[in-house]
Structures are given as structure tokens and as C-alpha cells.
Amino acid sequence: MPAQILDGRALGAIIKDELKAKARKRAEELGWPPGLAIVRVGEEAASAVYIKQLLRVAAEIGVDAQLISLESDNTIDETLSTELSRLNEDAHIQGIIIQMPLPPHLSQQSAANAIASTKDVDGISPRSAGNLFLGLPSFVPSTSAAIMEALDRAGINPAGKRAVVVGRSNVVGKPLSFLLLQRNATVTICGRQTRSLGAITRLADILVAAAGQARLITAEMVKPGAAVIDVGINVKPEGGITGDVDFEGVKAVAGAITPVPGGIGLLTNLMVMKQVIEGER
Numbered sequence: 001m002p003a004q005i006l007d008g009r010a011l012g013a014i015i016k017d018e019l020k021a022k023a024r025k026r027a028e029e030l031g032w033p034p035g036l037a038i039v040r041v042g043e044e045a046a047s048a049v050y051i052k053q054l055l056r057v058a059a060e061i062g063v064d065a066q067l068i069s070l071e072s073d074n075t076i077d078e079t080l081s082t083e084l085s086r087l088n089e090d091a092h093i094q095g096i097i098i099q100m101p102l103p104p105h106l107s108q109q110s111a112a113n114a115i116a117s118t119k120d121v122d123g124i125s126p127r128s129a130g131n132l133f134l135g136l137p138s139f140v141p142s143t144s145a146a147i148m149e150a151l152d153r154a155g156i157n158p159a160g161k162r163a164v165v166v167g168r169s170n171v172v173g174k175p176l177s178f179l180l181l182q183r184n185a186t187v188t189i190c191g192r193q194t195r196s197l198g199a200i201t202r203l204a205d206i207l208v209a210a211a212g213q214a215r216l217i218t219a220e221m222v223k224p225g226a227a228v229i230d231v232g233i234n235v236k237p238e239g240g241i242t243g244d245v246d247f248e249g250v251k252a253v254a255g256a257i258t259p260v261p262g263g264i265g266l267l268t269n270l271m272v273m274k275q276v277i278e279g280e281r
């Protein structure tokens with residue numbers, strides 16, 4: 001039987017409606033719409049597209065998002081830290097995102113550290129990461145939140161299942177692995193130097209591909225009936241994007257699969273909004 005397609009568009013529409021209602025309720029409690037500040041340093045084409053999408057989703061849901069563009073000049077260290085302090089104190093701002101990557105001369109870690117932990121809605125600060133590690137409530141990076149949401153909404157309970165996460169970055173693979181662990185999955189984390197990747201992925205009831213390698217995961221690497229979550233976004237030479245999973249081949253083996261485009265990527269921004277609306281952990 002072909003796999004169930006976990007359609008990010010359909011799921012996103014449902015989540016968006018739920019978030020609109022939650023945003024209205026939160027606005028009543030606060031006395032103003034929940035606020036999100038997106039801080040960008042310098043100009044980068046890729047981030048401009050991402051920010052535009054974020055602003056659009058925020059407006060649709062009822063989150064008051066504002067873009068703060070800072071010039072990457074020789075006073076930027078100080079300007080960024082002053083700006084973050086101001087946003088930390090601003091009662092109308094419930095969440096702060098710093099658009100990464102920052103220009104190379106700025107420390108991503110110092111910037112992440114400068115966000116108040118109560119407003120770290122993309123879970124980038126060491127405190128958020130530490131809470132996640134300890135199994136305490138925390139803001140989490142939005143992509144890992146999107147994957148957990150997709151699994152939950154498809155009725156796939158990680159408890160007792162063997163989960164294999166291919167990719168171990170701080171933004172996707174690692175936080176996701178800890179979320180799966182919190183939900184009592186047996187988790188294996190793979191990286192570039194993992195040997196016999198296919199032998200490991202074939203054991204997975206839940207297989208997450210977050211390596212950034214087009215078609216890394218092929219049908220023979222997948223256990224029949226497994227849930228396969230494709231996080232990869234790889235630009236095709238002919239234009240458009242493709243995931244880390246050979247969708248057509250794997251679809252015939254897996255029990256459930258997310259497409260690219262049209263899968264997890266569509267849920268990521270919504271998870272940022274969810275964390276802005278739900279607020280401090």
C-alpha cells in the first residue's frame with residue numbers, strides 16, 4: 001500500500017485557523033496583539049524571502065510582527081546589543097528572532113545569549129537548549145517543533161518506537177532528537193561520519209532526514225511501514241527544491257511520508273507563531 005502523504009499545506013491550514021483563534025484570545029489577555037520582532041543584520045537575498053513569508057504568516061494569524069533591519073557597519077556589535085536589550089524590555093514584544101546567519105564578524109552565540117529567555121521563540125539560546133536537554137519546558141527551534149507537530153497530527157506516537165535522525169545540527173537534528181527522547185522514542189542520531197547509514201535507517205520506525213543532501217535516503221534504506229519525515233531543502237540545478245528523500249521510491253515502502261516542497265517547510269513559520277502566542281515557558 002502506498003504511504004500516507006503528510007500534506008503540509010492541508011495540515012498548515014488547520015493549524016493556522018487554530019492559531020488565529022489562540023492569537024485573538026491572547027490579544028484579549030495582553031491588551032494588544034502578541035508581538036514578534038525579527039532582527040536582521042545586513043542584506044541577504046535568501047533571508048529576505050524567509051522574512052517576507054514570516055511577516056505574511058504573522059499578519060494572517062494576528063501576530064504583530066515587525067522587522068528591525070540593522071546595517072552591518074562598524075558599530076553593529078553595540079547597536080545589536082542595544083536593540084536586543086530594548087526589545088527584551090518592550091512589553092509589547094512577546095518573541096524575538098534573530099535572522100541567521102549573522103555576518104561572519106558577529107558572534108551568533110553572543111547574540112543568542114542576549115535574547116531574554118522568555119522571548120526566545122526560536123529556541124536558539126543556551127538556556128532554551130539546556131532546558132530541552134533537561135526535559136524541562138522550553139522554547140524549541142521551530143523546525144523540530146514542526147516535525148513533532150506533524151507526527152502528532154498524523155497520530156504517530158514516538159513512545160517505544162525506534163527513531164533515527166539523520167543530521168545532528170543545533171538547529172534541526174539535535175533538538176529534534178531530544179524532543180523524540182522526551183516522548184520516549186529510542187533515538188539514534190547520525191552524522192556525516194556514520195558508517196553503514198542504510199543499516200541504521202532500516203531499523204527506524206520514524207526516520208527523519210535532515211542532512212541537506214538530495215536523495216540521500218532511498219527506498220532500500222527504509223523499513224516497510226516507517227514514517228519518513230523529510231526536512232531537507234536542496235536547490236535543484238534546474239530550479240525548484242527537493243528534499244533529502246527519494247520521494248517516489250520511498251513512497252512505495254514507507255507507511256507515511258512528508259513531501260518536499262509541501263511538507264515540514266510549510267509548518268515551520270507556524271510553529272514560530274505558536275511559540276509567540278503561547279509565550280513564556
Ligand code: NAD
Pocket residue numbers: 143166167168169170171172173190191192193194197210211212213216231232233234264265266268
Ligand atoms: P547543517 O548543514 O547544519 O547540518 C547537516 C547535518 O547533516 C550535519 O550534522 C551533518 O553531519 C549531517 N549530514 C550531512 N551529510 C550527511 C550524510 N551523508 N549522512 C549522514 N549525515 C549527514 O544543516 P541544517 O541546518 O541542520 O539543515 C539540514 C537540512 O534541512 C538542509 O537541507 C536545510 O536546508 C533544511 N532545513 C529545513 C528547514 C525547514 O523548515 N524545512 C529548516 C531548517 C533547515
